[in-house]
Amino acid sequence: MTDRADTQPMIYRHRLATRLWHWVNVVVLFVLLMSGLMIFNAHPRLYWGSYGANFDQAWLEIGATPDAGVLKIGSLTVPTTGVLGRWTDPDGNVQTRAFPHWATIPSSYDLAGARRWHLAFAWIFAWGLLAFMVASLVNRHIARDLKLGRRELSPRRLWHDAKDHARLRFPTGQEARRYNPIQVISYVGVIFVALPLLIATGLTMSPGLNAAAPWLLDLLGGRQSARSLHFIAAVAVVLFTIVHILLVLLSGPLNQLRGMVTGWWRLPAERQP
Amino acid sequence: MILTRRALVTGAALGAGGLLSGCDALNGSERFQRMIALAEGANLRIQRAVTARGALAREYRPEERSPVFRSNGTAMPSTPLYQNLLAGGFADWRLAIDGLVARPLSLSLGELTAMPAREQITRHDCVEGWSAIGKWRGVPLAGLLDAAGVRPSARYLVFHCADLFGSAPYYESIDMVDARHPQTILAYALNDRMLPVANGAPLRLRVERQLGYKHAKYLMRVEARDTLAGIGQGKGGFWEDVAGYEWYAGI
Incomplete structure (x- = not known):
């Protein structure tokens, strides 16, 4: 197996812009997520519409009963003691904040500090996404690799691809030169939907920008809806990242890592029928 | 390969732990705090530069x-x-x-x-x-x-x-x-x-x-x-x- 793999051709898979953006995002999204969870902890309730505060109906809430932590989504209540709403800090004290110390930046409650981290790294994130998009238009990454065409959207192919994913049968040989359809769809969903939505909803929470660009409020359904969508998009990116890392680990992690560091990726050998 | 994966997972877990304490260490650094606080000034200047000063809140x-x-x-x-x-x-x-x-x-x-x-x-x-x-x-x-x-x-x-x-x-x-x-x-x-x-x-x-x-x-x-x-x-x-x-x- 090893011998045969060594004779497989190397292909230049990831261009410089992709690799740079990828590794910047590893740091930046990590910081944005964890400082964001700390900001959420200041008011762990989400609403739809323009307004929303303690006396209004929340569609999601992380709270604490006298002896348990709970996550409430609509009419559903999930006990989350130990993780959400009630957990023990490193000093052994029971805390009733929503997200636990290991999930937030800073690790102990500090809304002002978390905002400084979040609003500083948001600049790197937003300009990074813009730079990546421009570079990927110029180097034709979007046109070549991230195009949703008939191949990506054919239900038969998608079904076939889904079965392959479920069996962890990764494309090999010539098939592996291109992203598979589910891969293209998830990358397009993250790059062109979830990440821009995070930026747009983030901007819509700014009262200063609300005055300058009130159309953002109309587009996103009000400031509290924007806050909810910001949270949902962040959860979507977290789920994507978990699956992404899992698939990297399962599909030859060293080859994948080398690909994202140097750009060069060894084409997996054709599977023997 | 299994060893490598295990090493990767262990490495990732250690890395994550290191990152967490690293973030708190950074958070305590005055120089880093001054750096991320620069964003506040940028936010004020950029919002003032690209938006109308008299724009009305909804x-x-x-x-x-x-x-x-x-x-x-x-x-x-x-x-x-x-x-x-x-x-x-x-x-x-x-x-x-x-x-x-x-x-x-x-x-x-x-x-x-x-x-x-x-x-x-x-x-x-x-x-x-x-x-x-x-x-x-x-x-x-x-x-x-x-x-x-x-x-x-x-x-x-x-x-x-x-x-x-x-x-x-x-x-x-x-x-x-x-x-x-x-x-x-x-x-x-x-x-x-x-x-x-x-x-x-x-x-x-x-x-x-x-x-x-x-x-x-x-x-x-x-x-x-x-x-x-x-x-x-x-x-x-x-x-x-x-x-x-x-x-x-x-x-």
Whole structure:
């Protein structure tokens, strides 16, 4: 197996812009997520519409009963003691904040500090996404690799691809030169939907920008809806990242890592029928 | 391969742990804090550069108001001075407007409510994340500044409040761009009733394009100044001083 793999051709898979953006995002999204969870902890309730505060109906809430932590989504209540709403800090004290110390930046409650981290790294994130998009238009990454065409959207192919994913049968040989359809769809969903939505909803929470660009409020359904969508998009990116890392680990992690560091990726050998 | 994967997973777990403590270490570094605080200045300059200075905050219809307008921070100032003013129905309360002005003013609540007023139904956004919509009525600040003859050297207005946090008096400050904005008012009524104590009676600032902690309650004195140094710890507001919140709260 090893011998045969060594004779497989190397292909230049990831261009410089992709690799740079990828590794910047590893740091930046990590910081944005964890400082964001700390900001959420200041008011762990989400609403739809323009307004929303303690006396209004929340569609999601992380709270604490006298002896348990709970996550409430609509009419559903999930006990989350130990993780959400009630957990023990490193000093052994029971805390009733929503997200636990290991999930937030800073690790102990500090809304002002978390905002400084979040609003500083948001600049790197937003300009990074813009730079990546421009570079990927110029180097034709979007046109070549991230195009949703008939191949990506054919239900038969998608079904076939889904079965392959479920069996962890990764494309090999010539098939592996291109992203598979589910891969293209998830990358397009993250790059062109979830990440821009995070930026747009983030901007819509700014009262200063609300005055300058009130159309953002109309587009996103009000400031509290924007806050909810910001949270949902962040959860979507977290789920994507978990699956992404899992698939990297399962599909030859060293080859994948080398690909994202140097750009060069060894084409997996054709599977023997 | 299995070994490699295990090593990778272990490495990732160790890396994550290292990152977490690393973030707290960075958080404690003064140089790093100065670096990420640069974003605040950038946010103010960029928002001011790309948006119209006079852009109005959205005003809502009466039926779009929050059923309950919650309060936050001090709900009842405990100082004897405030308690006496409250007991007297604020008959003895005066708002001082002084500092870098040609004609210092001392205005009673009756004088303020007799002045031309502005009504606006706006959204109050707390830094914590919640929002409430209410109807405010008050005196446009720009008119008061003209009446007092604010000097050109004044760059900031400092709002001195009657409430104490611990032993520190609450205060806030804004620059002249926000001070002269048409929706910046000193409000004495919320939802068609005189301002409740929890919301800042008898008078509070509304500076609609910024977060809630800028909207100083229990106003006693408006001071025009050329610098924020020399008040509190010099950062321009109570929360700015004690917790490091941004002075510019437009985000």
